[in-house]
Every structure is written in structure tokens, then in C-alpha cells.
Amino acid sequence: LPYVPMLRCCVLPRCRVFRCLGQLQMSSSAVCAGRDPTDSAKWLVGRWVGIGKGEYATIDTFTYGEEIEMKVCRGKPVISYSMRSWNPETKAPLHVETGFLKINPHTDDVAFMLAHNFGLTEMSEGRVSGTSMSVSSVSIGRVSFNKEPSVLKVERDYRLAADGSLHYELRMQTSNQPLQRHLEGSLQKVD
Numbered sequence: 001l002p003y004v005p006m007l008r009c010c011v012l013p014r015c016r017v018f019r020c021l022g023q024l025q026m027s028s029s030a031v032c033a034g035r036d037p038t039d040s041a042k043w044l045v046g047r048w049v050g051i052g053k054g055e056y057a058t059i060d061t062f063t064y065g066e067e068i069e070m071k072v073c074r075g076k077p078v079i080s081y082s083m084r085s086w087n088p089e090t091k092a093p094l095h096v097e098t099g100f101l102k103i104n105p106h107t108d109d110v111a112f113m114l115a116h117n118f119g120l121t122e123m124s125e126g127r128v129s130g131t132s133m134s135v136s137s138v139s140i141g142r143v144s145f146n147k148e149p150s151v152l153k154v155e156r157d158y159r160l161a162a163d164g165s166l167h168y169e170l171r172m173q174t175s176n177q178p179l180q181r182h183l184e185g186s187l188q189k190v191d
Helices: 039-044
Strands: 018-020 023-025 046-056 059-073 078-086 093-103 109-116 120-129 132-142 151-160 166-174 177-189
Touching: 039 093, 039 151, 046 166, 059 093, 059 177, 109 132, 120 151
Parallel strands: none
Antiparallel strands: 018 023, 046 059, 046 177, 059 078, 078 093, 093 109, 109 120, 120 132, 132 151, 151 166, 166 177
């Protein structure tokens, strides 16, 4: 029997786990009853790389390189998220986000909890539907010494295209601009 390198195999009831010599083992035929809590968002899992485009009423249009990585947190209804972007010409780093996509078990409701490297936290909620996900911020936090304008609202849409690429759009509202598109990108899965 293969060893399972975690404290429990599943948070769902009726999961058949066998203990042997103080370590968890699970038979290859063991089945957890019910749906895996991350099933609805598993299409996002992997490492994605590509090019994005940024625009906003107060800045010039720009392009950037980007990598997003999403991993299932075993035994939890959570997918870890990390994103980094860079200048495609100089390779200088631009922006970093890290956090979690939490799935409400047995539903398609999600919460996207993110921290940004410029002193912003974003708590968004929404739904997964097939191979698309839409979330809208319910809470934005910022450090006291961030410069103005302040971010007031963020909306994100992700969708998996027929060719397997991941497309997204991010809309943002600030203290001096209405909600409008800020970022869009197309990424290819590399892992």
C-alpha cells in the first residue's frame, strides 16, 4: 500500500483510511464518499505563463510577462495562488500577489483571498461555473501610508478557452476613477 504523506487523506466523511505502523496508508481502491471540495476549480490548478496588457484612464497602456501558479492544498477545500509579473523587455519585477482560493464544500461558491506587494489585501467572493470563475471584492485593505488614489473595488473573471489557455480580465475602481478594465491576459499551462 502506498504511504499518504499527510495527517488525513480527506476531510469528507466515510473516507476509508487504514493506519499501519503509526503512518497513514490508503489502499488504491479507497474512495472518499462525495465530491472533492476542489473539483469545481481544479481546471485552474497548474503553472500558467503568458503576456498581459494593462490599461487605465490615468496611465499609458502597457504589457507585462506573467506567471500564475495554483496548487491544491491536500485535505482542505483550498487552492494556493501565487502570481508574479515582470517587464517583458528588462525582466524587472512589477507586481506580486499571493493567497488562496477557498471553495465552499459541496457548492460552487468561492472566496479569493489575496495580498499584494504594494500594501493591499483583497477579499473577493463569487462562483465557479464550468470552466469560468467570477469574483468581486467584498473587502479591500490597505496600509496607512499607501499613496492615493486608493483601490475601492476589484472584479476578476477567469475562463479556460477551448484551446486550453487561461484568459482573465481584472476591473478596478479607485477613489478617483469608476470601475473599468485594468488588466487582461492569456496564459498557457506549462506544468
